[in-house]
Amino acid sequence: MINFLQNHIFYIGAFGLILIGLFIMISKRNLIKVIIGLSILETGVNLFIVSLGYLHKGTAPIFSKSGLDVQKMVDPVPQALVLTAIVIGLAVLALALSLTIRLYNHFGTLNLQKIKEQKW
């Protein structure tokens, strides 16, 4: 049990976050709660991608001195991908919230059930 936990604790954390984020997006009716669920989902996915490149007893991929051990460095490619993904997540969230403000000024409510019933 401890061996299984030690090997897979990061995967369990990342997938738990993805499932909780999905549940918030499916079952909540307020629009801002749905966007909070989207933010938690993106954090979970980024955690999963970075934990794919881990090496047991490794070091960070930076050459602070000249002759460091090359065999023990952690994979740098997933870190470059996640750096891009975090910034783009912020851009998507800002645009979604500006559309939410516009929707509130037009309909007067943020409840998705009531917005669907109004139908222009």
Add this chain to the structure above:
Amino acid sequence: MRKFIGIILLFIIAWGICITLKEIPFGKQTTKIGKYYIEKGEEQTGASNIVTSVVVNYRGFDTLGEVTVLFLAAIGLGAVLATFQRKEKIKVEPSSLILNTGCRFLFPLILLFGSYIFIHGHLTPGGGFQGGAVIASAFVLVYLGCRGKRINETGSKIAESLGGLTFVILGLVGLAVGGQYFLLNFLPKGELNTLFSAGIIPIIYIAIGFKVGAELSGIIDQLMEES
């Protein structure tokens, strides 16, 4: 009813994930391309930080795409929020003396820290995006502390445009000099672990730092219009 269907759907997804997770090992091996970048990265680019050389030098075109997406999001936000009719302006009372002076004192120190992060992007962990975010949070501090002060719009537009133009022009100059590759690293590499090394990588990161800082503070400025 909706929650019930949601929970059943999540159980199906969780079961599918558990079946796949048994096949993925944790901490056993790296990919072949990762090994190639670590072994050859130091002598081919001259940067000490391998993640920086992957983001700017080996995959520089993807970074250009990301800068474009950020630019599009800022434009979209400005277009959606700009068509309000302005109601009467709410009178804002100025904040107290201690808060005002404290925020104005801290503002250049945080700017200095953000500039240090993106100038030394190829030697220590950091880079353009992290430094730009720190600069944007310096502007947020001034917005929250001293009420009524706003960013100079002309300066912000000039900084953002110059940053984007520098990136694209450096790529085109690389194409003209080298002959085959867009964004070729054509400046001399220098010696390892000094400030003036790694070719065009510090120049690109300075341009990205200016652009991202100006853009993020512009986003928050447009959201905070008192209307």
Add this chain to the structure above:
Amino acid sequence: MIIIIGLLVLLMFVAAIAALIFKDLISAVIAACIVSLIAAILFYFLHAPDVAMAEASIGAALVTTVFIIAIKRTKRYEE
């Protein structure tokens, strides 16, 4: 070592479930900020300092600011 990481993952789950349950929207946003901060600590344990800096500065500071400004211009309580 494994105990510290296990406790941090448990705290992250508690904060994410709290973001589900709270009816005051500002409390839910602060719970999402706690999730982001603990993810930044976990990025440090995975030997990724660049990503940890990016997540801490962008995910925990700027996203929370943008959410709170948007909540100020709409309603505060979920109905």
